[in-house]
Amino acid sequence: MPSRTSSTPRVAVLADSDTRWKWGALTAYRIQPGARLDGFLLRGRATPTVRQLEEVGARAATLREIRGVDFVRTVDRTEYDIVVLSCVGGAVQAMLHGLARSWAGADSRPVVVTGYVGVVYEKLADGLLLRHGADVVLANSRHDADRFRDVYRGVGADGAAVVECALPFLGGAPHTGEGTVGTVVFAAQPSVPESRADRTYLLGRAAEHARKHPDREVLIKLRSKPGEHTTHIEELPYQKLGTKLPGGLPANCRLVYGNMGEVLDRTDLMVTVSSTAALESLHRGIPTAVLTDLGIREALGNHHFLGSGCLASWDELDAGHRPAPDPDWLARQGVAAGGPPSGGGSYESAFDAARAKVTALRTADRLPPLAPYYTPRTAPGYLPQILARHGLDPHGEPLAGHTEPDARTGGLRQVARDTVREAARGAYRHGVQRVAPAIRRWGQL
Structure with missing residues (x-):
């Protein structure tokens, strides 16, 4: 059994998509520097491909694909100090119940950590209550931490697990542009907007911007290739829409893949509807525009940027406008505009509280049993279906047909x-x- 005071903790990270693997792995390293990390990829529609994992770049000592019901059996409480659940809310809830059942009555167990991969603009109550029961629920900003505690308080649940930190993948060199725009990046999203007309419109406007500014390079940054999935389903890939765009894409406008941080290294203007990439861009001091062309709507997620100073339209960008972010808004979102300041600025200390809490729990003599808010008593019409999707019954036990491990032969x-x-x-x-x-x-x- 690993020592609770070991200087090299072992961490198991369960993720169900490429972006959640990135968040989970990088969060593990932020909250427990030097840890040995074992990665588990939850088998499902969004299980990342080798290419996607290479693009993300977060490394692990071991990495394997697994069913949820087998993860519950595999994570030996005596082997790991910390378990990071970096999954959609339903999967987190199922794992919490499964692990609670598996570890029932044990003298010690790993610390369980969860959170969100980026901007939380929809299903706030639903997602939070599905994550309740973890020892630590990370909030990526002061804004989120306040909202998370309000939700838990509103249902009479304990909000002590909520800990403010920041997105773990912010960083990179501060933007040093001197007023000129050489490269414009449109950060596309898999499911926002949804309709063919809206997605074709945005692609067309990016191409039009390139034609109006032949001295600029316009990059359409894509998350996945056709056939690959990420956190959200992409029914209408921009790759396919681009082949049918009247006039096609001009020579100075092209589709690109790759690590977002590396793309931002050469970006002078970031444009998006509501991607978390906007926060990465703002953190580095890159002029960032959140599009209003399709309205400011909850369905688009751009309402999250109200008060940011970043809302703008393609017409305004075509005319030379460069949004200036509001410093107070940035501070509440856990963003250090201009990049992480030298000498230990706000971003460097953003993980101190989470690191301290996880370490205190890891070295405690005993942890209480995992106790999610949802139980067969509080949500008898909801919880069973959530757990059944991952092969568990309402009490966290494997369902018939899922009792045998999925051994690899x-x-x-x-x-x-x-x-x-x-x-x-x-x-x-x-x-x-x-x-x-x-x-x-x-x-x-």
Whole structure:
């Protein structure tokens, strides 16, 4: 069993997409520097590909794909000091119940940490209550920490687990541009906006901006390639829309992939609808525009940027406008405009409280049992379906048919199983990206 005072803690990170793997792994290193990290990728529609993992760049000592029900069995409480659940809310809730059942009556257990991968602009109460029960619920800003505690207080749940920190992937060299714009980056999002018309409009405006400014390079930064999934489903990839854009993309406008931090190294103007990339950009002092062309609406998430000073339209950007962010708004969002200041500024100390809390819990003589707010008594019509999606019954035990571990066998049998699984994923993605939208269109006729 690892020592509770060990100088090299072991951390297990469970993630269900490329962006959540990035958040979970980098958060683990922020709150426990020098830790040994074992990665687990939750098997599902958004399980990241090798290419996506390489693009994210967060490293682990080991990395494997796993079912949720097997993760509950695999995470030996005597082997790990900390478990980071970097998943969608329902998966977090299922793992909390499964781990609580697995560790029931134990003298000691790992510290369980969870949180959000970026801007929280929808399903605030739903997502938070599904995360309740973890020892630490990280809030990426003072703004979020206040909201999180209000939600827990409102249902009579304990909000002591909420700890303010910051997004773990902010950083990079401060922007040094002197008023000129050489490279414009449009940070595309998989599901915002949703409609073909709106997505085609945004792509067209980016291309038009490039034509009006032939001295600029306009980059359409994409999160995934067709067939890959990320945190959200992308039914209408910009890659496909670009092939049908009247006039196509001009020579100085192109689609790019890669690590966002590396793309920001050469960015002079960041444009997005509501991507968390806006916070990365603002942190480095890069002029950042949050588009209003499609309205300021909760469905788009750009309402989160009210008061930021960053709201602007493509027409304004075409005319030379460069938004100036509001310092007070940035401070509440955990963003240090201009990049992390030297000498230990606000961003460097943003993880101090989380690091101290996790270390105190890790070295405590005993931790109380995990106790999520949702139970078969408080949510009998909701909790069972959440847990069942991950092979667990309402009490956190494996359901019939999920009791045997998904052991990996060698040779041809494993190849066959992997082939079938990849074929099933391909069929699912085809259904999501092609068949489902067509059915919705037919339904509107």
